Amino acid sequence: MKIKSIFLIAGFFLASMASSQSYIQYYADVSNQVSQTNITTYLTEFENLGVKRRGTQPLEDTYNWLRNKYLGFGYTNAQFQEDTFINGGYTCKNLVVTKVGTLYPNTFVIICGHYDSIVGTGTNDNGSGIATILEVARLLQNIPTEYSIKFINFSGEEDGLVGSQHYVNSVVNATNPKLDIKLVFNLDEVGGVAGMTNNTITCERDTGTPTTNNAASNTITNELITCVGLYSPLNTYLSYAYASDYMPFEDNNEVITGFFETNETSHKHSATDLLINMDPVYNYNVAKAATGAMMHFAVAATTLDETAFTNIASVRFFPNPVKDNLYIDFGILPAKEYEIEILDVYGKKVFNNLIQSPKQLVNINISHLNRGIYLVQLSFEGATIRKKIIIK
Structure with missing residues (x-):
């Protein structure tokens, strides 16, 4: 919800001028997999759900539609957090979907936007942001990232940022220790205007109080500007964050x-x-920029890294999905000591063990773990092999 025109505090910026970030071909390849058909379909379905006001069935239907989209992308119920709050006497819900990072599982890159509306269907404000987040989530589902990602779909934005304020108060600050957030990337009203030349996206930075986070926000926003230029055809404006x-x-x-x-x-x-x-083509280009930016912010794996990883050794974790016993085939790994860790979707360590001079095939009893998605880490001699598993 932004109810005033933007005053551009820094004028027009070409993305190529923002910084010296490197172009990564794999990030471009993934960004180019953004689908115009998907973007238009998301927008059409979002519009057909109706006016998403607090206390209405369309708002609940949209929440369920979002859940089903993430499930269709391959995310699991174990990765979902239903963050409920009271808004004007009605129960509303934020949907949080967590993808665990491989190196910094307890540090989060948040990409967020609101799905409620106040009068009409809100197809631009903010179905366009939701469509972008969904496409980013689809493309990153199977790509390892060093930092964990939270895809957050907020309700209550149109009533005064009620949902996001609740999340900060009741989740971010209530977590012990406090939730460690690398950055928050918000998408609001990115659908463009029919009949106009929509070739520029406004990138917003923090210029308010407290001022202690302004410099870091400026740095991150300059990186965002660069990502727009590297992974989309859009130009950029730099402005300030608000509302x-x-x-x-x-x-x-x-x-x-x-x-x-x-x-x-x-x-x-x-x-x-x-x-x-x-302008759904504009929304498509915004999604390309957002995909490249999220790969940069969360430090996504590249095909080069995966090739180097494969050259270390051929290691298998099976069966997957698994029920009671997980087997690790160590292949030709030469090390004498290995550390095995299992992390849940929130980055909490739920299993840890040191193995000395293992046989080629090792059995790990995981019958005590709940059903869901986990990350297995096998560390040795400064190297780490990571594998996502599903416990059924």
């Missing part, structure tokens, strides 16, 4: 950045906030 779901995080001294359309629609908060008044 969307990153603000409770900003007030909490977290590092924030965001996307907002540069050609601002006149249809927000009205019955005409519809796909026909948007």
Whole structure:
């Protein structure tokens, strides 16, 4: 919900001028897998769900639609967190989907946007942001990232950032220790305007108080600007953050950045906030930029890393899915000591063991673990092999 026109504090920026970040071919290859058909389908389905006001069936239906989308991408119920809160006397829900990082499982890159609307269907404000987040989640589902990712779909934004404020108060600050957030990347109203030349995305940085996080936000936003230029055809404007779901995080001294359309629609908060008044090709290009940026922020694996990893040794973890006993085939690994760790979707270590001079095939009893998705880490001589497993 942004109800005033943006005042551009720094003018027009070409992405190529932002910094010296390197182009990574694999990131570009993944970004180029963004599907125009998917973006348009998400927007159409979102619009057909109706007006997503608090206390209404369309809002509940949209929440369930989102859950089903993530399940269809391969995420599991174990990765879902239903963050409920009271908004105007009604129970509302934030949907949080966590993808565990391989190197920093307890540090999170958050990509977020709101799915509620106030008058019309909110296809641009903010079905466009939701469509972008869904496509990023689809493409990154099977790609290892060093940092954990939280895909957060907020409700209550149109009522004054109620859902995101609740999440910061009741999850971020209530976690012991406090949730470690690398950055928050917010997407709000990125659908463009039909009939206009939509070739620029506004990148938003923190210029408010507290000021202690402003420099880091400026750095991250410059990196975002560079990613736009590297992985999409869009140009960039630099502006300031305001009136969307990153603000409770900003007030909490977290590092924030965001996307907002540069050609601002006149249809927000009205019955005409519809796909026909948007530019879905622009939304597609925004999704390409967001995908490249998230791979950069979360430090995604590259094909080069995977090849080098394969050259270390051929190691198998099986069966997968697994029920009671996980087997590790050590292949031709030469080390004499190995550490085996298993982490849950929140990055909590649920199993740890040292193995000395193992036989080629080792059996690990995991019958005490609950069903869900886990990350197995096998460390030896400074190297680490990681594998996602599903316990059924």
